[in-house]
Amino acid sequence: MRRKLAAGNWKMNGVSTQLAEVEALCAAHPSPRVDLLIAPPATLISSMVVSAANHALEVAGQDCHGEKNGAHTGDISGEMLKDAGASYVILGHSERREDHSESDDDVRSKARAALAADLKVVICIGESLEEREAANTLEIIAGQLAGSLPDILTGENTVIAYEPIWAIGTGKVPTLAQIGEVHDFIRSKLQTRFGEGVGRSIRLLYGGSVKPSNASEIFNVSNVDGALVGGASLKAEDFSGIIKALEDAI
Numbered sequence: 001m002r003r004k005l006a007a008g009n010w011k012m013n014g015v016s017t018q019l020a021e022v023e024a025l026c027a028a029h030p031s032p033r034v035d036l037l038i039a040p041p042a043t044l045i046s047s048m049v050v051s052a053a054n055h056a057l058e059v060a061g062q063d064c065h066g067e068k069n070g071a072h073t074g075d076i077s078g079e080m081l082k083d084a085g086a087s088y089v090i091l092g093h094s095e096r097r098e099d100h101s102e103s104d105d106d107v108r109s110k111a112r113a114a115l116a117a118d119l120k121v122v123i124c125i126g127e128s129l130e131e132r133e134a135a136n137t138l139e140i141i142a143g144q145l146a147g148s149l150p151d152i153l154t155g156e157n158t159v160i161a162y163e164p165i166w167a168i169g170t171g172k173v174p175t176l177a178q179i180g181e182v183h184d185f186i187r188s189k190l191q192t193r194f195g196e197g198v199g200r201s202i203r204l205l206y207g208g209s210v211k212p213s214n215a216s217e218i219f220n221v222s223n224v225d226g227a228l229v230g231g232a233s234l235k236a237e238d239f240s241g242i243i244k245a246l247e248d249a250i
């Protein structure tokens with residue numbers, strides 16, 4: 001059984017006052033029946049770990065470098081995230097791929113470095129609107145999976161987030177059939193490459209405009225093991241509604 005996961009990505013949002021939302025979220029879910037994860041800006045990782053002390057909520061970085069250390073001004077290593085108290089890192093988010101020209105090779109190097117630093121990884125993949133409209137979605141997803149995933153992953157240390165770029169922050173959501181088609185496809189690719197057992201154990205999140213109002217139907221799609229949530233993870237009340245929907249889907 002794959003344990004469900006609700007993950008929030010705060011992106012470049014939040015200073016220390018925003019931690020009140022995490023405290024409210026922890027208070028609202030003292031014993032969550034799903035895994036909870038939030039990726040704040042790197043400046044808030046250590047203080048979020050304190051805010052979530054004695055709670056199951058885990059903290060993630062939003063990116064890390066592919067090298068262990070060195071002359072890379074402005075970058076952050078997996079070891080640094082781990083040292084700050086993070087247990088996961090999000091890699092290959094479409095905003096990193098677009099804003100920083102990150103390739104699948106970059107994402108794979110980063111994933112290797114993160115796993116070597118004993119972090120778990122959430123690897124993001126997803127097609128653009130043009131690719132979707134050209135009926136190239138599955139081909140794009142296959143290429144990103146082949147290129148971005150290292151060979152050493154397991155169901156314990158790796159999560160994959162399917163995030164159609166056109167659904168991120170836009171309020172547009174694929175149909176349930178479209179989500180199901182891509183998640184089933186990812187599952188079968190993982191089983192082919194990593195074997196039945198490992199392929200079956202890797203959690204698959206859907207991401208892109210998930211809200212309390214649409215979460216339940218998305219969580220009932222096959223092979224959706226949770227969500228990666230941007231905007232709606234910034235407010236405890238909204239993220240809480242998504243967490244409840246995920247708990248109801250168990």
Ligand code: PEP
Pocket residue numbers: 009163167168169170207208209210228229230231232
């Ligand atoms: C994201 O950034 O990963 C995301 C899914 O954003 P949103 O929920 O705001 O669409």
